Amino acid sequence: MIKVMKFGGSSMGNIDALKRTSSIIANDPAKKVIVVSAMSGVTNYLIKCISERPDPSSMIDHLKHKYHTAVQDLLSGDHFKVCMQEIDTSLSALSEQLKIRWEADSDPVLEDRIFCWGERLSAILLSNILAGRGISSVAMSSEEAGIIAEGTPTNGSADLELTHANLSRTVIPLLDKGITPVITGYYGVNNNGNPVTFGRGGSDYSGSVIANCIDADCYEVWTDVDGFMTSDPRIVPEARTVDEMDYGEAAELAYFGAKVLHPRTVEPVRQKSIPLIVKNTFNPDGHGTLVRNQKCNSTEIVRSVASKGDLSIIKIYSSEIVYNPGLISRLIASVSEAAVNTYAISTSLSTLAVVLPTPAIPCVLSKLNALHENQIEKMTVKNNVSLICCVGDNMINTFGVAAKVFSTVSATGANVEMISEGASDVALNFMVPSEMAEDVIRSIHRKFIGG
Incomplete structure (x- = not known):
């Protein structure tokens, strides 16, 4: 069995969350591809900095403290040294991109490159945490994996045909060797080699694209809620989790208000009838919501x-x-x-x-x-x-x-x-x-x- 598991910002957000996330991955026997979002708050921080233009060194110091703290708590020995070096190398590259951006009045292409840096750091961090638990793992950027995107900055779409061909060369061989790839979510790369992000929450869509392109048996979205709800529990306290729904219902809810999934997540998995399961990282034994190509025959008129x-x-x-x-x-x-x-x-x-x-x-x-x-x-x-x-x-x-x-x-x-x-x-x-x-x-x- 091959599955894709996507972990959102809340699942990557702090030491406890990272421990939970790595345990969920370690306890799953399937061959799997992991897709990660930035740690909670990192993308918002990068977007804010683009408008406020602080000194790049202060930005890097802020991010370095955040990631170094996680590495120090979760890794030791050689895994600690390797991860710290990879994090620092990535942050140095980000510093150079920031300096270039500060010299221009506006550069949406370069801004998109900066906005997705949190995913690069997350892939490095989680792959090293998995390695520290004895799981053979490798961090892969969307460029390295070959996720091809088209469209404009912050509003990209994946080219499924080209991405399928690339992942057959870059990702499938790793799975065959028992290696778990940890791939950056949120963005792809266009024909000019520039990152193009898929919009906020786009890592959900990235995972669905990868599931489609490697013909996965299942796509799991791990987040901080138990799945789709009958309504927003902040408005309706008695709202409950919906155990199962079909692709059409999930797509409508995602587009028109439910914040469980990126609105475009459903379509890539629907094309190949790949089951999608929404699960809660903080309640991993919960049933979650199963989304698949099957009517539920419920007696409820409104789900x-x-x-x-x-x-x-x-x-x-x-x-x-x-x-x-x-x-x-x-x-x-x-x-x-x-x-x-x-x-x-x-x-x-x-x-x-x-x-x-x-x-x-x-x-x-x-x-x-x-x-x-x-x-x-x-x-x-x-x-x-x-x-x-x-x-x-x-x-x-x-x-x-x-x-x-x-x-x-x-x-x-x-x-x-x-x-x-x-x-x-x-x-x-x-x-x-x-x-x-x-x-x-x-x-x-x-x-x-x-x-």
Whole structure:
């Protein structure tokens, strides 16, 4: 059996977490590839430093203290010496990159290289910890493994075909020799040799890409929660773990609010029907959530309800929308040029409504105004709205689901601002005022899930 195990920042975050993580790996008999995120707080620190530009030596001293402390607590003898040397060598290379960056006003390509340095340090640290436990292991950067990416800085995508060919040469032979590779998550490398990150939380996606490209039997995501929940427990204290769901449900929840997985994690494993299991590093004996290509035949209409805030609705009014298909194409293309996620689109006889992140609204409006479309009569923006996502694999086949959901919403006094239904077989999405979102979630959970 071959599995990919991804460990997030909380699983790498401190001495206790690193001990737990290394024990989980050591106790698993399968051939495995380990994918790691940066230690908790490291990526945020690097991003903050790019904007504040502190002296590079002070940055390196801060990181050196963090990693040296972990090495001193967890390793001894030759393993200690080797790890300290590798950490210091990596930090010296980072210092040089920072000096180059400080000389430029802006360099998104170099910034992406810096942002993923925490993953490089994590791979070095964990591979040496495993070696100290007698596990043959090697740290590999995404460059060394051959994870090929395309796209723009902070918004990359993996080229699965090229990556598959590379991992067949770089990773599979190590597994055949009984060696455990520890590979950097979060980024790949483009044809020019530059790192391209996959967005925040992108290590989940990295692990899924690797699972796809080595034809793994299983992909495990180890994090600090027990799996997908029926809702956010901070909003619904009685929320419980969902034992099993299909790929579609997990993908919808990841994209529309649940913070368990990077939104793009599901697709690479779904392509090859590789089971995905979300597990808790701090509760390793827990069941977790199994995600696979199989309907669960649950009697529950709604399996989980999530929300996504900080959204706005742009409405574009034109009497030509329904009669001029080219107009809609130009409007959508203009929104796409802003390179932001679109969470819902709805049309009527004379209106196009688009749900977007609120911080992106000024840029999108600028793009739309630049079209100089005399057919646009006006544009309005409604801020402070949240998207509610109800997920369940029986929803599409159950009569009257929408009526029951919206009756429940109405009882809270919330107005439904926009509805997206029918595009997904497993989800019903709609917008409500942000100040009502938590009440709506609690009411839907109580009505359809319980508690």
